Amino acid sequence: MGASSGAPPRVTVVMSTNRVSPYLAEALASVVAQTYTDWHVLLMDNGSPDADRLAEIAAGVPGCELVREKGHVVSIPLNHGAALARGEYVTFLDDDDVWLPDRLQVLVDALDADPAAGAVYSSVDVIDSDGRRRGPLFVADGETARDLLAGRYPFPNVVSVLYRRTELLRVGGFNPAFRYAEDTDLTFRMLQYSTMIGVPQVLTLYRRHEQNVTKVEPSVVHDAARRMIRMQLWGAENHPDPRVLGDVRANLAALDAQDATDSVGEGFARLREGSPVGAAQMLVRAARLDPRAAAREAWRRGRHRLAARSGLRR
Numbered sequence: 001m002g003a004s005s006g007a008p009p010r011v012t013v014v015m016s017t018n019r020v021s022p023y024l025a026e027a028l029a030s031v032v033a034q035t036y037t038d039w040h041v042l043l044m045d046n047g048s049p050d051a052d053r054l055a056e057i058a059a060g061v062p063g064c065e066l067v068r069e070k071g072h073v074v075s076i077p078l079n080h081g082a083a084l085a086r087g088e089y090v091t092f093l094d095d096d097d098v099w100l101p102d103r104l105q106v107l108v109d110a111l112d113a114d115p116a117a118g119a120v121y122s123s124v125d126v127i128d129s130d131g132r133r134r135g136p137l138f139v140a141d142g143e144t145a146r147d148l149l150a151g152r153y154p155f156p157n158v159v160s161v162l163y164r165r166t167e168l169l170r171v172g173g174f175n176p177a178f179r180y181a182e183d184t185d186l187t188f189r190m191l192q193y194s195t196m197i198g199v200p201q202v203l204t205l206y207r208r209h210e211q212n213v214t215k216v217e218p219s220v221v222h223d224a225a226r227r228m229i230r231m232q233l234w235g236a237e238n239h240p241d242p243r244v245l246g247d248v249r250a251n252l253a254a255l256d257a258q259d260a261t262d263s264v265g266e267g268f269a270r271l272r273e274g275s276p277v278g279a280a281q282m283l284v285r286a287a288r289l290d291p292r293a294a295a296r297e298a299w300r301r302g303r304h305r306l307a308a309r310s311g312l313r314r
Helices: 024-032 051-059 075-084 103-113 145-149 165-170 182-193 218-236 243-272 276-289 291-313
Strands: 011-017 039-045 064-068 089-092 119-127 133-138 162-164 196-207
Touching: 011 024, 011 075, 024 039, 024 051, 039 051, 039 075, 051 064, 064 075, 075 089, 075 165, 089 103, 089 165, 103 119, 103 162, 103 196, 133 196, 145 182, 145 243, 162 165, 165 182, 182 196, 182 218, 218 243, 243 276, 243 291, 276 291
Parallel strands: 011 039, 011 089, 039 064, 119 196
Antiparallel strands: 089 162, 119 133, 119 162
């Protein structure tokens, strides 16, 4: 809501929305409820069908400014918001997520205590449409940058991160060329060219509900991630730390193994649905990506099916 001295707020909260989410008011209320109060919100209207209603909601939130966009891929309004930020720190909030009251205070304190850090992230829990907690989405547990780069540990969620604005802009922000994995791409670059630190507390609640569950097949998302990681390889080849290239290659291998495992699962699902051709396509895809991972998963699922049939015969 801004410092009493009249200086620009230290934290800019950027939210992009192309709708009037039923959870928008709750998301904004969780910002207002922060124990750390030196913030302002840039609500990026990315082509909402009810711009007047969005303006009404923004007007009811102290320290919230509405910025009109034209319905671009989400990277454009997020980058625009970061460019408009006047303070030292930038963070992003989805229109259906919730922050716990001490989120900003904990993250600001962490960056203030470590001037060399370009960003800080926290653990994240999942909530459902009614706000009930459903378990962890991401746990910050002392992982290193190399653990993350090499795919030995999952990436922190962008919704959990507070960025030093200069570092966010220095690495280039979000890449609008990506429809999927634009957040992972940004994290790759932050890990390679800046410093990210983690705090263990759960500070962000990520909401899963019917409107935001990805309807795209996992293979499509994996292919997008694969293209993105291959782009990281180009940069890693010239990175001053020669270990980075090996780490990014390891991350690509980990993705291929996970994609192969998921493809076997999809193949078995299509077989159950009576689509042998579709099943064969997915199994061939799995074998091409990572033959060992595909064989392990096929063996595991095959044993499970045999055990289930044996139990039925008894």
